[in-house]
Amino acid sequence: ALIITDECINCDVCEPECPNGAISQGDEIYEIDPDLCTECVGHYDEPQCVEVCPVDCIPKDPDREETKEELLEKYNRISST
Template identity: 60%
Template sequence: MALLITKRCINCDMCEPECPNQAISMGESIYEIDVNRCTECVGHYDTPTCQQVCPIDNTIISDPECVESSDRLWEKFVLLHHVAS
């Protein structure tokens, strides 16, 4: 499942530079996560770094509109980083 930044976002700029997939960028009013690039840090870290660095609890959540298995997140990681599986 990709992640989603909610309206609780305060635009602190902590998450964007931490994303290893460059999935986070500034939207119209708050940061947004590109579901095509978000792997929940699968392939990089044990937990999503954006959630770890966010100073506001429950601001970055699982996106209910984009349910993906661990295998699918791994496949996205491989495609994004051209890793031999």
Template identity: 65%
Template structure:
């Protein structure tokens, strides 16, 4: 399951530097999470760091991108191998 930042985001800049996959970037108005890069921190941490640091709790599981822990781990492995090439 990729994560999603809701429209209530205040652009506090807390989440973007915490993302180990560089999946978070500034969109037109608020930060956005690229579902192709988001692994919910599987492979790095026990919990998504963006959720942990968000001061207003506007990061949720994206219902449009449902993935199992196994598929998130596979995505992580692919991203790590891609980064090394």
């Protein structure tokens, strides 16, 4: 999963771009629900939020490293519900 760091400036461009609805406004900055983030696997070649973020504050979460296969599994799980 990807994670939004505290460099987020709350610009709100990423939220509508997420095909999984994983991004929402948190208490201080925007947040990504790691259970919904497939890093856009299943939808796009590149994570859409990373493409649009003006301050490049959306790296991969080092605590939630997933393989492409695991991300695809998550995509299948999410889309079948």
